[in-house]
Amino acid sequence: MITVLETSALNTVQDLGRFGYRQFGVGTSGAMDPLALQVGNILLGNQPDDAGIEIQTYPFAVRFDAAGSFAVTGVDAVLDLDGHPVLPWSVEHAVVGQVLTVGPPRRGARAYVCIAGGVDVPLVLGSRSTQLRGGFGGLSGRPLEAGDRLKIAGGPASSGYGALPPAVALSRPCDHEGNVVTLRAIPATDYHLFTDEARDRFWQTEWRITPQSDRVGYRLKGEPLTLQRPIELRSYGIVPGIVQVPPAGEPIVQMADANTAGGYPRIAGVIEADLWRLAQARIGTRIRFEECDHHQGVAAMQPIASYLDDLRMMVALYRGSARRRAPLTSGAQA
Template structure:
């Protein structure tokens, strides 16, 4: 069991989401940075989709009412366990009653508190993710509040003190950089790309788009030179997924994200590839993003380094746990 002592708005329980219900008007939801959640769960030996606490606002303080092993991924922030500094992306074990405090990140936007065994909330439509607009999933379908308690399995690992490099330090972005102030994302021209003027299509790839405060888990609204259509069009509603870049009448794009609407009707100019959505999920309000055109084949190939990062982490964590158990067994034998 854990108790929330201090939280700001919009921190929720999330997992990898609930696919398969968009035809019923239910969005996928789930974490904004699935790579960070998968990495945390791999480090703890959890199932990949074990639920966590997704942090969007800070500070966040919780008390571990039972001994538990945990890791905080997604961000580089000041983290303390009973006042002792704790490194992000590093596995730690807390004793019952210890308090975990997570401050404002220096890098990244969304942090993930992953607990060995996962957060135990009811499964709704195949997922533990919070759907804020629908008011279901997670803890009563709402953001966490001070005084809330969350069930955990109370699992502690027999080793700690190991961790991972964040993906931003390993995976190059669309500009061939590991990190930077401008977030570089790869995107494919979408269904309605040719409906825009040549000038607008060129501007899509050259404008440094700024993420505005009118942004949330549903989508990021971007500010920049407006994108014009060749002529006014009426489109039938179509299915929407995370990554689709829509252009409303204002001409300033909207990138759909985890809580994306299930249907929409604005013209689609591009789609951010799946391999880069985690980067977008870590982008702060006010950050600039730069879109780089890529092909479908390039978009598919871009998932390989992400999968390789997670596979390498899975192998490393497994070997570390095996080695730790072997050392523990040898010590037990010596005592016998």
């Protein structure tokens, strides 16, 4: 078990999401940055869909009531284990009674506390993710509170190795252009309903993420986009990444808790390979959209797949080497 000692609003249990129920009005939920969660699970030898704790408000602290290995991914932040600093994106081991504290991030927005074996909450519709709007999944469908106790499945003790953060391993030249997050996007179904000027402006504007943004959608601030003429659309299915433009003309990017259906005009869709970058952008961050096509969007997943494959190989080699050394170490100590 682990006990939550300190938390703020909206920190939740999340896995990779709840799929196959959108036709019933149930969104996917899941980690806003699924790449960070996958890295944590790979480092610990967990299953890919094991649940962790998504932190988006700080500080956060948990006590280990049972020994367990853990990794904190997603952000660059000050991490403290009973007065001793630990590194993000690396595997550490906590003994009974030790307290892990996650401070405000220096870089990134959402941290993921991953624990060996995963956070063991009940499966609801095939997922352990918290659906806050529906009030189900995770821990009773609500944000974590001080005093909450979470069961952990447990796993072999390990420590001493880590991962190169995706922001470094998957860095692109555009990532260093004036602290503007560049997101590749594909023109969407309703793209040609907008004026020529609006379409050009969509790609050229440095949009700012507003405080009205959350896990449902990121609302952007900038000069409004206009349609060629007023139009009413039938409702359509929505997935994370869709960029809608409501009547006020300022875009909304649908995120992990996206609605399952909507009717605002769709100007573009952020490709899956870049959604983690948006999830780690803080309120006030400037973002820019870069046009790409479907083939480029699909191809953009390859570097991510290679990064994760390389990480799995490294972890397997390290853990295998550690197991082979264990008997020798025990004999030497004896």
